[in-house]
Amino acid sequence: xxxxxxxxxxxxxxxxxxxxxxxxxxxxxxxxxxxxxxxxxxxxxxxxxxxxxxxxxxxxxxxxxxxxxxxxxxxxxxxxxxxxxxxxxxxxxxxxxxxxxxxxxxxxxxxxxxxxxxxxxxxxxxxxxxxxxxxxxxxxxxxxxxxxxxxxxxxxxxxxxxxxxxxxxxxxxxxxxxxxxxxxxxxxxxxxxxxxxxxxxxxxxxxxxxxxxxxxxxxxxxxxxxxxxxxxxxxxxxxxxxxxxxxxxxxxxxxxxxxxxxxxxxxxxxxxxxxxxxxxxxxxxxxxxxxxxxxxxxxxxxxxx
Amino acid sequence: xxxxxxxxxxxxxxxxxxxxxxxxxxxxxxxxxxxxxxxxxxxxxxxxxxxxxxxxxxxxxxxxxxxxxxxxxxxxxxxxxxxxxxxxxxxxxxxxxxxxxxxxxxxxxxxxxxxxxxxxxxxxxxxxxxxxxxxxxxxxxxxxxxxxxxxxxxxxxxxxxxxxxxxxxxxxxxxxxxxxxxxxxxxxxxxxxxxxxxxxxxxxxxxxxxxxxxxxxxxxxxxxxxxxxxxxxxxxxxxxxxxxxxxxxxxxxxxxxxxxxxxxxxxxxxxxxxxxxxxxxxxxxxxxxxxxxxxxxxxxxxxxx
Numbered sequence: 001x002x003x004x005x006x007x008x009x010x011x012x013x014x015x016x017x018x019x020x021x022x023x024x025x026x027x028x029x030x031x032x033x034x035x036x037x038x039x040x041x042x043x044x045x046x047x048x049x050x051x052x053x054x055x056x057x058x059x060x061x062x063x064x065x066x067x068x069x070x071x072x073x074x075x076x077x078x079x080x081x082x083x084x085x086x087x088x089x090x091x092x093x094x095x096x097x098x099x100x101x102x103x104x105x106x107x108x109x110x111x112x113x114x115x116x117x118x119x120x121x122x123x124x125x126x127x128x129x130x131x132x133x134x135x136x137x138x139x140x141x142x143x144x145x146x147x148x149x150x151x152x153x154x155x156x157x158x159x160x161x162x163x164x165x166x167x168x169x170x171x172x173x174x175x176x177x178x179x180x181x182x183x184x185x186x187x188x189x190x191x192x193x194x195x196x197x198x199x200x201x202x203x204x205x206x207x208x209x210x211x212x213x214x215x216x217x218x219x220x221x222x223x224x225x226x227x228x229x230x231x232x233x234x235x236x237x238x239x240x241x242x243x244x245x246x247x248x249x250x251x252x253x254x255x256x257x258x259x260x261x262x263x264x265x266x267x268x269x270x271x272x273x274x275x276x277x278x279x280x281x282x283x284x285x286x287x288x289x290x291x292x293x294x295x296x297x298x299x300x301x302x303x304x305x
Numbered sequence: 306x307x308x309x310x311x312x313x314x315x316x317x318x319x320x321x322x323x324x325x326x327x328x329x330x331x332x333x334x335x336x337x338x339x340x341x342x343x344x345x346x347x348x349x350x351x352x353x354x355x356x357x358x359x360x361x362x363x364x365x366x367x368x369x370x371x372x373x374x375x376x377x378x379x380x381x382x383x384x385x386x387x388x389x390x391x392x393x394x395x396x397x398x399x400x401x402x403x404x405x406x407x408x409x410x411x412x413x414x415x416x417x418x419x420x421x422x423x424x425x426x427x428x429x430x431x432x433x434x435x436x437x438x439x440x441x442x443x444x445x446x447x448x449x450x451x452x453x454x455x456x457x458x459x460x461x462x463x464x465x466x467x468x469x470x471x472x473x474x475x476x477x478x479x480x481x482x483x484x485x486x487x488x489x490x491x492x493x494x495x496x497x498x499x500x501x502x503x504x505x506x507x508x509x510x511x512x513x514x515x516x517x518x519x520x521x522x523x524x525x526x527x528x529x530x531x532x533x534x535x536x537x538x539x540x541x542x543x544x545x546x547x548x549x550x551x552x553x554x555x556x557x558x559x560x561x562x563x564x565x566x567x568x569x570x571x572x573x574x575x576x577x578x579x580x581x582x583x584x585x586x587x588x589x590x591x592x593x594x595x596x597x598x599x600x601x602x603x604x605x606x607x608x609x610x
Binding site: 112113114116117118119120121149164165166167168170171173174175177178179180181204208209210211212213214216217218220221222224225226241244245247248251252 | 417418419421422423424425426454469470471472473475476478479480482483484485486509513514515516517518519521522523525526527529530531546549550552553556557
């Protein structure tokens with residue numbers, strides 16, 4: 001039977017995931033909950049972790065590697081930022097050890113771009129990058145990690161040189177829930193990345209990016225004048241925001257650098273379709289696998305496993 | 306003593322304004338309340354109007370001219386849309402009369418751009434345009450009416466040929482209240498259009514429009530890394546959204562067409578400063594005066610005053 005070697009934790013703002021990893025690298029057990037930073041800050045990070053460790057019968061002295069918001073200022077122990085340009089391989093060694101606990105528990109740092117004109121930060125995505133690194137065989141890659149705050153990262157020979165955050169996911173939620181457009185998309189289901197409405201919106205905003213906030217209003221005027229359906233109105237909003245992000249990321253990228261899309265499920269399909277509209281065929285890396293692989297790289301760097 | 310000639314009403318989504326106008330065109334009395342369409346739909350449009358007429362002692366048979374959301378489908382009586390291209394002078398004659406009431410009460414229509422690729426609608430702003438028309442002496446003008454849903458209108462020889470709605474004001478509210486950026490702007494006061502933070506944000510997004518939703522995130526990363534103040538973070542968000550709107554409107558405009566800014570107060574100052582960053586010196590028309598002047602043009606067109 002495979003012996004447990006370490007515990008890996010991806011601790012986001014609103015979600016918590018834990019894996020018990022065996023000495024051969026296999027996943028022995030997994031836990032998911034909504035005890036993210038916000039919830040854990042109220043109940044105690046140590047207690048949340050202890051409960052889940054116990055649930056998978058992890059020995060009390062098993063080391064733990066953590067990435068994400070547990071290292072934020074409002075998190076468990078602040079893990080700071082590594083400044084770019086930063087070699088991905090150095091990230092594990094900048095982890096902060098949680099004091100006054102029996103086990104060796106370490107929290108990985110984020111990355112910071114300390115640029116007065118274009119400051120930027122990430123926390124959690126650096127671990128996905130570390131996990132995807134094995135797939136980044138090109139000298140230069142532009143890595144897209146879509147989400148609430150999408151990250152586009154320039155990686156060259158294992159070095160993160162620059163990155164940009166686009167607020168696409170959070171803007172979509174704010175627009176869909178808190179503006180007049182909510183009436184035009186009522187009860188629409190998930191956006192279909194293959195739909196004409198989505199692809200046309202992506203193509204239109206790439207052609208005409210300064211019109212972005214006007215194109216969004218087309219979800220309402222289209223519903224009023226042209227009978228645009230709620231599903232198509234929602235696809236229009238999503239396509240406009242994702243298309244603007246892709247246009248901006250490619251504008252800021254090195255022309256011709258291969259694009260790596262680190263994503264899973266429905267969001268991955270939307271971005272794959274939107275990138276196709278922009279004439280880009282990305283290499284695809286599964287985001288769930290990438291974060292676990294990144295935590296594994298960190299664990300192997302820190303401990304003799 | 307000047308005799309009252311008609312009642313003019315600007316009936317928005319959330320606000321109600323009424324003026325009692327004399328036979329010489331002067332304002333004899335004014336009323337403002339928050340009984341906009343949303344509130345009046347619950348209590349009854351007729352009752353709201355009757356109360357305010359009584360408060361200014363308007364004779365029961367005095368005619369009433371109304372613009373705005375009272376003419377929307379969810380309003381009092383649907384006043385439809387006039388399709389562009391539309392001569393501004395024909396707007397009054399498309400007004401809809403409220404049935405089954407003692408007085409002659411008419412509601413002005415909105416304007417619709419029935420274009421499958423760029424459908425658009427306005428309701429209320431057409432009356433401001435009508436009022437500003439006397440100031441539109443140039444053969445071609447690009448008229449900016451900033452607000453929750455900013456309108457940019459192409460007017461040529463009294464004809465509205467085309468217009469675009471930008472969701473700037475509503476997006477600002479959604480971003481400032483319902484995204485992570487709310488933490489970076491906590492307790493900041495009104496945005497100063499003359500501040501470096503505002504002007505730099507406008508200039509940056511004009512130079513780099515595809516980066517818009519990434520520049521917004523700078524309000525957070527700037528606060529985390531560079532000590533950006535809440536006031537400057539709020540100015541950055543406002544400048545980015547207004548700058549993107551101006552870039553889009555100018556891109557869609559006829560090069561060199563004079564810009565007319567129909568606005569009042571603080572919002573007018575913000576747009577004047579942002580337009581200055583884009584190298585545009587607009588002619589300025591007061592928005593409050595414009596809507597009253599537009600209602601007066603409509604009243605004189607409809608009735609022998």
